[in-house]
Amino acid sequence: MKRKKVSAEIEGAVSRRSLLKGAMAAGAAAGAGGLLAACGSDDKGSSDSKGTVKIGFVTPQTGPLASFGEADAFVIGELRNLVANGYEGWTIEILDRDSESNSNTAATAVQELIGEGCQLILAEGTPDTTVPVVQQCTNNEMPCITNNAPWQPHYLGIGGQLGPDVTPGVASEYNYHFFWGLEDVVQVFLAMWNDAAPGATVGALWPDDPDGNAWSDPNVGFPPALAAGGFNLVDPGRFPLGGNDYSAQIAKFKESNVEIVTGVLPPPDFANFWAQAQQQGFAPKVVTVGKALLFPGAIESYSNPAGISTEIWWSDRHPYTSSLTGQSAAELAAAYTASTGKQWTQPIGYVHALFEVALDAIKRAGGADDKKALLDAISATNLQTVAGAVNWGNSVVPHVTKTPLVGGQWVKGESFPYELKIRTSEQLPSLTTDGPMDLIEL
Amino acid sequence: MSWINALVQGVLLGGLYAIFATGLSLAFGVMRFVNLAHGDLAILAAYLVLSTASTMGVSHVVSLPLVVLLMAGLGYVGQRFVFNRTIGPDPLAGILCSFGIGVVVQNLLLARYTATDRYLDAGSIETSTIRINDSVSIGHFSLLTFVCAILLLGSLQIFLSRTSLGRAFRATADDPATAQLMGINDKRIYGFAMAIAFGTVGIAGFFLGARETFAPAAGPNQLLFGFEAVVIGGLGSLWGTLIGGIVLGVAQVFGNQLSVGWNLLAGHIVFLMVLAFRPNGLLGTGVRT
Numbered sequence: 041m042k043r044k045k046v047s048a049e050i051e052g053a054v055s056r057r058s059l060l061k062g063a064m065a066a067g068a069a070a071g072a073g074g075l076l077a078a079c080g081s082d083d084k085g086s087s088d089s090k091g092t093v094k095i096g097f098v099t100p101q102t103g104p105l106a107s108f109g110e111a112d113a114f115v116i117g118e119l120r121n122l123v124a125n126g127y128e129g130w131t132i133e134i135l136d137r138d139s140e141s142n143s144n145t146a147a148t149a150v151q152e153l154i155g156e157g158c159q160l161i162l163a164e165g166t167p168d169t170t171v172p173v174v175q176q177c178t179n180n181e182m183p184c185i186t187n188n189a190p191w192q193p194h195y196l197g198i199g200g201q202l203g204p205d206v207t208p209g210v211a212s213e214y215n216y217h218f219f220w221g222l223e224d225v226v227q228v229f230l231a232m233w234n235d236a237a238p239g240a241t242v243g244a245l246w247p248d249d250p251d252g253n254a255w256s257d258p259n260v261g262f263p264p265a266l267a268a269g270g271f272n273l274v275d276p277g278r279f280p281l282g283g284n285d286y287s288a289q290i291a292k293f294k295e296s297n298v299e300i301v302t303g304v305l306p307p308p309d310f311a312n313f314w315a316q317a318q319q320q321g322f323a324p325k326v327v328t329v330g331k332a333l334l335f336p337g338a339i340e341s342y343s344n345p346a347g348i349s350t351e352i353w354w355s356d357r358h359p360y361t362s363s364l365t366g367q368s369a370a371e372l373a374a375a376y377t378a379s380t381g382k383q384w385t386q387p388i389g390y391v392h393a394l395f396e397v398a399l400d401a402i403k404r405a406g407g408a409d410d411k412k413a414l415l416d417a418i419s420a421t422n423l424q425t426v427a428g429a430v431n432w433g434n435s436v437v438p439h440v441t442k443t444p445l446v447g448g449q450w451v452k453g454e455s456f457p458y459e460l461k462i463r464t465s466e467q468l469p470s471l472t473t474d475g476p477m478d479l480i481e482l
Numbered sequence: 483m484s485w486i487n488a489l490v491q492g493v494l495l496g497g498l499y500a501i502f503a504t505g506l507s508l509a510f511g512v513m514r515f516v517n518l519a520h521g522d523l524a525i526l527a528a529y530l531v532l533s534t535a536s537t538m539g540v541s542h543v544v545s546l547p548l549v550v551l552l553m554a555g556l557g558y559v560g561q562r563f564v565f566n567r568t569i570g571p572d573p574l575a576g577i578l579c580s581f582g583i584g585v586v587v588q589n590l591l592l593a594r595y596t597a598t599d600r601y602l603d604a605g606s607i608e609t610s611t612i613r614i615n616d617s618v619s620i621g622h623f624s625l626l627t628f629v630c631a632i633l634l635l636g637s638l639q640i641f642l643s644r645t646s647l648g649r650a651f652r653a654t655a656d657d658p659a660t661a662q663l664m665g666i667n668d669k670r671i672y673g674f675a676m677a678i679a680f681g682t683v684g685i686a687g688f689f690l691g692a693r694e695t696f697a698p699a700a701g702p703n704q705l706l707f708g709f710e711a712v713v714i715g716g717l718g719s720l721w722g723t724l725i726g727g728i729v730l731g732v733a734q735v736f737g738n739q740l741s742v743g744w745n746l747l748a749g750h751i752v753f754l755m756v757l758a759f760r761p762n763g764l765l766g767t768g769v770r771t
Contacts, residue, residue, distance in 0.1 A: 104697060106597030141597070248743065279742040282703055284498070284693075285731075287491040288738040288745075291484040291617060307599045311694040318609035319621030320487070341601035341695045343609045 090129040093408045095398055096153030097134060098163040098173050099391070103141025104306070107335040108165030108188060111388040112136060114376050119395050122364060128403045134395075139165070143172040150176035159408035160401075162394050164188035164387065167250075171197035174215040183414050184215050185397055187390050187427075191221040191440045193250055200437060204259075208437035216418050217440045218397070218430050219390075222254055224445040224467065225351050226265045229328050231464040232349055232447045233271065233300050236326045236477035241272040243293040243324070245286075245303030245313060248278035251331065255304050262302070274298055281306065286313045290322045298322075304330040307338040315343050318482060325479040328447075336383045339450050339458045346458065347480035349449040354389035354427055355460060359470045362426040363396050369426055383456040393427035428468075444468040449477060483617040488739045490618060492732030496711075497628030498693065500727030502686040502704060503711035504634055504720070505679035511718030512655045512675040515565065516577050519584035520683060520708060521701030526587050527553050527687030528696050529595055531602055542602045542688070550684040557680025561673045569672070584701065591698035602691035627689050634682060635724050642720070651675060655718070710753040716766020725764055729756075 097116065101109035116134055123132040135153055139146035146169050150161060154176075161184040163173035170186040175198060177184035186194065196202060200211035233240065244262070246252035255261050256275060266273045274296045276289045290313075293301065301324045305313065310332035317324070326349065332338060333350035342348070356373035367375065372392060373384035397418070402408055405417035419439075422431045428443040435441045444467035453459030461474035502524065509515045517523075527549055534552075535545040564583075568576040604623060612620045642648040653661040654671045662668055690696065690704060707730060715726025730749050737748020756763060 102592055102597050104597065104699065107599075110598070276742045279738075280746050283734065283738070283745040284495055284707075285491060285735045285738050285745060287488055287735055288484075288742055291487060291739075294617065295484075308694045308696065308700065311601065315608055315623075315693065316491075316621070319611045319624065320491075320619050321611060321613055321616075337598045338695065341599055 089126055089131045091407055091409070092131040092133060093160070093402055094133045094135060094156065094158045095395075096150070096156075096158035096161045097136040097394075098139050098146055098149045098153070098161065098169065099136070100141040100146075100165045100169055101136075101138040103139075105139075105141040105165055105168065107337065107385065108169075108387050109138070110335075110382075111376060111385055111391060114379055115388060115391045115395070117379075118365070118375070119392075123399075127399055130402065130407060132399070132402075139163075139169050139173075141168065143168055147172040147176045149173075150180070150182070154180050154182055158182075159411075160184070160398055160414065162186070162398055164391060164394060167193040167197050170194050170217070174198045174212055177214050178212040181411065182214060183408075183411060183418060185394060185401075185418060186215060186217045187219045187394055187443075188387055189217070189219055190225075191217060191219055191436065191442065192254065194219070195437055195440055202437075210438040212439070214415065215439060216421075216432055218393075218427075218432075218443055220353060220442055220445040221436065222260065224442070225255075225330060226262055227466070228351050228445050228447040228464060229262075229302060230265060230269045230271075231466055232328060232449075232477055233326060234269065235464065236479060237299050239270050240299040240325070241274060241296055242266055242300045242302055243289070243296070243298035244273060244275040245289060245301065245305055245329070246275065246278060247281045247303075247305060247309070249281060251304045252278055255330070271300070272296075281309050283309075284312060286316045287320065289313070290317055290320050293317075293324070294320075294322050299324055300326040300328065302328050305332045307332045307341065311342055314345075314348075318343060323480070323482045326477065327480060333450065335385055336456060336458060336460075344482055345450055346452050347449060347478050349447060349463065349477065350460075352386065352446045352448045352460060352462065353443065354386045355446075355448070355462065356384050357462060357471060358389065358426075358428075358468070360389070360424065360426045360428055362392060363423055364392075364399060367426065372426055383459075389427045393425035393430065396425045397421055397423060397430050446471060448474075451478065483615075485736075485739065487618045488735045489732060490620060491624070492735035493728050494620070494624035494628050494731070495735060496724075496728030496731030497624070497631040498689055498727070499707050499711040499730050500631040500724045501627065501634060501682065501689055503708040503715075503723045503727055504631075504638065504682040505686065506708050507712045507715070507718065507720060507723040508638070508675060508682070509679045510712065511720070512651050513565075513569070513672050514573065514655075515569075515676075516573065516580070517679070518577060518581040518705070519587060519701075520580075521703065521705035522584040522587040522591075523553070523680065523683045523701070524687040524690055524704065525696055525698065525701040526591060527684040528602060528691030529591055529600070529698075530684075531688055531691065532595075532600060541605070542692070543604060546685070546688050549688070550681045553684035553687075554677040554681035557683075558673045558677040560680070561676035562669065565676065566669050566672055588698050588701065595698065597697050597699075599695040599697050600691070601695045602688060604692040608692060623692070627693075630685065630689070631724060631727065634685065635720050638678070638682075639720050647674065707749070710749060713763055714753055714756045716763025719763065719765045722763055722765030729764070 099109040137149035163186045167189045170189040198211045246256040276292050328349040339345050356370045358369040361368045401417040405414040432441050447464040448460045448462045450458045463477050465471040530549045535542045568579045607622045610622045650666050654668050658668045711726040715722030733752040734749040737744035
């Protein structure tokens, strides 16, 4: 947990195996060999090096948000290989820390990373991770780049102000963020519904949490957009997460002939709702829910998940390539599957892009020793990454730039039980869709 | 009509709470032991079902009996070697010990299974349903949960009232000192009681895991509902636990009908009202100390 995850795994494997064989001497030799090899590569890198740059990386690798950090070991492993012999003359060290899906742990991790001499902090995986990291970085005047958190809760969380009479300012001098926002989810969901069931009645499952309150906001959330788009809205109201009963919502949806269900729910709550809907004979044509439908592991756990739809920020079909490795999105996803045996997930591209932006800025700043130069270089970023164009000259509020959001549907797959198909790509027309929305058949 | 459906769904939900609370009720009834690790143990059982099923190549349902036996063994060993050492005039030692075990179990599960959401597959029964009319339908799986709750609590009740081991349980619960004078080894009785309690946790873990997805940290969330069911029904009374589960389930679903924000709140209010007006619970006879 406190160590680099990859090396800890290797050490663990070595010690388990040597214990099994009972050959303690062999184990000690293997351990020492590993250490020597590590030192060797360090020396090689720094012999004609311009110096060492330490990058700290904070993500949720365990806990309820762990799906966001699931691909970290793979992405960081590939990057460590890539910069093993130095990057543009610098020796790059990547130190990763687990936030344990906990804001306090994330903040502590930043302090540790700064104590270990990190000159740039990267963080991703919902505002619960990015906000405490940015707060710590701001207090310690540490440059920090973040993503994988919708920009409004991130920006508001680090002290930004939004509102009809407010001119948004710089929330933190030290943070630069790239991702999409609530307005993009609204646009993508409506595009899919216009395709599948125009003018239908929409039933909402917006819980009593920051996401649910933002999505149901009468000014900037879904309600005004639904009214403008010609959809009726049935909103039974905010409810606490962790409850075991959705019969009231289901009854209201059935009464009002709801054909589209939307909401923003964590996987256990959606699993409960979806099973009860089927038990109680409620069969919507379209189910488009945020959060619960992002990751294939969760999809497989639901009863009859074929046809449910969600927002997509990255897929193996995105028309982008990495500025570091030249890999296309498809090649990156395939490398992940080859290395882990698992289906690609959306954070892979964004975690990779985070490091693309960081290394690009380090190159242009001439290292990371001059904090001002590094911040200026990040600010001047104009890079085509595997997650899209990142350019803070084109920002929605200061220090926040947006990447495109598309929408898609989970259908029965060939290589894996369920695969994600693109259904709408208005924000990224060069990404062709996989055909129109299928209606759910139960 | 929606209220009739709410009543039906509430009663069925109560079955789940009752199965979950059975082990808590038994451990408290026989040993006056408050097991804070109960929720984590249910999640442990759900993971054990996953692992045994994939090791033996059978379905989750088939591996359940084995997991119940495993959990029962764990309960016996845990009681004989750990919990029995905490028994004394001060109940705090046992509570703290079980709390610590809960933390350990959570972290072991995290290390072994990672935080990915998992689920148990009970087959098509999970979503198949008996349709009474347009607004009232009874899910097969919810009904199965409820029937299991009645069978489980009923057979435990018969065991306690009709068998000699059951009589030994009750005697030890009433007065351990006198029971010992009659030749009952109370430490062994406690071990058996905990074995049964853990076995029922295994069943609870299966129903929880098949109903929704679970992750290593999911246990404590359910613990509160289990405690509320035990307290509403009456400490130490098994039929009371069934009634308590049903009352809690119906309260939550009715609260949800009134306003979806009142779902959990309504359950907590009923719990507090029972504590205020019938502190021994609906069927409780009071705690002998």
